[in-house]
Amino acid sequence: MKPRENLRISWRAIRGHKLRSTLTTLGVIIGIAAVITFVTLGASLQADIVGQVGGEAASDIFVWAGPEGQDQGPGFGAEPVFTTDDANRIAGFEDVAAAIPYTITRSDRLTFGGDSVARGEAVRATTPAYLTGEQFRAGSNFALGSNEAVLTPNAASMFERNVSVGDRIGVVRGDETIQLSVVGILNTSDSLSAFEGFQGTPRIYTAPEAVGETQFLYLIVAASAPTAVESVKESVETYLQDESPASDSLPGDYVFKLQTSDELLDQIREILNLLTGFVTGIALISLIVGSIGIANIMLVSVTERTREIGIMKAVGAQRRDILTLFLTEAVILGVIGAIVGAVLGAVAGFAGTQFIGFDAYVFPLEWALIAAAVGILVGIVAGLYPAWNAAKTDPIDALRYE
């Protein structure tokens, strides 16, 4: 029998049972669509986060002191061990463009006009260099050693009245209230470094002197070029361990942690891949269920068409012809399911990224190809036993079958 005839006859059998074929294919469609959707969402989420973290920070090194052995992301468990002196010394190293101290200043409340809000970690003490290159909606950067402050837009709007440049806000800590004068408002509330997490909480940047900070939780060291990152990382680590007073004030099981943007990205990718893999695994189960559906319907189909099989055998169809016919039918169902499922999954993935609000939409093309391959495979695996059953049907019994 010629392959074209084979396809024609199988296709006709599928069309002969439209509703049944559709329902059968639905299992595979849902399975593949689910896999593609989750993989798309995973890849888009990854691209979104990597886009936020990567970009300009490619040559940054994030430094903090954290509990040994624990690997829970930048800044985890950090203790304030660094001083401005550390930052100044590191800034003088070879290939270092900047070394910026950064810490979170505890506060009880923040006041503006007559309004007062409870905010514990909004105030960040750092150097103006931290905001270098950022876009300002209004005003400009604060000056070192002053009591000037720069607000993120969501910090400027957290009081009853919007804060604008020239206003004064109060930082309440115990009995003491520190007055900061607002000199600038940033363009975005997004996080500016790995130490600020992925969500941009309201932040007020000011100089360490204004809020009396001398010890810092974090250091951000910028290498002069991405290629210099590794050597800078080494020299900073050596300095911290051997020369810096920070090593003396390190709590018992604490170590210095230095993480480059690359390492950070790898860590994020690893976590996301794990997550995507997990969800995809669940989606794969529905694909298995779908293939069982095909096997089931093919078995029913073989029983139902016993007589037709007998006729075909009586007029000269070989075992192989019958086997091929039924296998082709199963594969067609699988492939249609895969194609429709892949398209549906791509659309659902796109809709998902739009709904969640990712900046990126990444369609994993290789997964679409895998889906098509899986469709064929599912068809073959699910169709093999029923087709084999059909092929070994005894024509004498089959012709007598009513």
Added chain:
Amino acid sequence: MDQVSAPDAVALHDVRKTYQVGEPVHALDGISLSIPRGSYTAVMGPSGSGKSTLMNLVGCLDTPTEGTIDVDGEEVTSMTDRERTRIRGDEVGFVFQTFNLMPRLTALENVALPLVFKGVDRAERTERATDVLERVGLGDRLDHRPNELSGGQRQRVAIARALVSDPALVLADEPTGNLDSETGEQIMELFADIHADGNTILMVTHERHIAEHAERIVHMLDGEIERVEELGTVGVAAEDAE
């Protein structure tokens, strides 16, 4: 083809078929029979006489327990399943009591089906199938499906399908069993026509008036040939078992 030396369409030599159901049942008990080319033979007998088993063996659907069967000069008993299927497709045309047409295929496609499995290309298939359908008087029903045809027309399609691969032997199993007597008579006329065209026919029936259309009647009883009754003018060779 019609030389004197041409082999018999079918020759059975001391064929036995034993089924093992609890104790052995001898469905066929030493049958020797030859069906010459161009002959028209009817097989009669009560149910259980072994005529269906005989049909299955001659049609290469089954293999005997003992003895040999030649189809168109080729010994089929020792063949593999694959080769037997090929012989069945090439040399045997089946006509069944219940027609056994593919329900989703048109008359033309049903008739062309045996050619599909032989790998004949589409244009030639259509041409040959149209040809035979015209011969059986269904030239105007090519695109009708079985459920759009009358019983007589369906049997004509089945006969056309049996003839399309130009077989050595047409095997008909109670071909008028599901038809009213008038339609049955028309079908028997068609068989007479195709016999006149030189086809070899072996027909199983339990109706005497149907069997009388043949040149000879082989009477079977309890798995053996009881007697062979010559009706026609053409001499045929038939050896009894013993």
